[in-house]
Amino acid sequence: MLIVLSQKVDSNSDYEDELFNVNHYPARYRNQIHEGDTFVYYQGNRYDKTQRYYFGTGTVGKIACQDEENYYATLLHGRKFEKKIPIYLPNDGYIEQLGYDTIMKSINPPWQSSVRPISETAYNYILEHAGKLLEIVSIEDLKERLKEAIRAFYIGGDDSEILQIVNLSKKIAKLLGK
Numbered sequence: 001m002l003i004v005l006s007q008k009v010d011s012n013s014d015y016e017d018e019l020f021n022v023n024h025y026p027a028r029y030r031n032q033i034h035e036g037d038t039f040v041y042y043q044g045n046r047y048d049k050t051q052r053y054y055f056g057t058g059t060v061g062k063i064a065c066q067d068e069e070n071y072y073a074t075l076l077h078g079r080k081f082e083k084k085i086p087i088y089l090p091n092d093g094y095i096e097q098l099g100y101d102t103i104m105k106s107i108n109p110p111w112q113s114s115v116r117p118i119s120e121t122a123y124n125y126i127l128e129h130a131g132k133l134l135e136i137v138s139i140e141d142l143k144e145r146l147k148e149a150i151r152a153f154y155i156g157g158d159d160s161e162i163l164q165i166v167n168l169s170k171k172i173a174k175l176l177g178k
Contacts, residue, residue, distance in 0.1 A: 082131030
């Protein structure tokens, strides 16, 4: 599923989000975000229209809940957009109105929702206008790649993966300050 994750970039939040790494959200959204979902980041500001834009994409990884109210989704394969994409279409309306009828009943996006569906048409429009997708390297991404390399080496018998294992291990150590 394709979803929008609202992220406060220019102001403080009560949530323990880590940009492109962890999304912290309340239980009311637990049925709207799933492992494997593709997300697009949205920055909204109700007072400043120039601060309403999309700025990145990625994949939802493992989801954990510690107390039945607070959920934490690990974010993987993060890519920051070269350009911020304003939420407005050039001729009128909003990007999220593109293909809305395939995912929701109302043409108006539920801006107050921190997690909401987005159509494939709208998602593709955003990516087409984003410029280059700049890779965000997180420890979680590197750990996933390391698991895949180890699996390919041990289970798949691919001896060439040993170099990938060494390189990924060094990158993880560097990010951990070791």
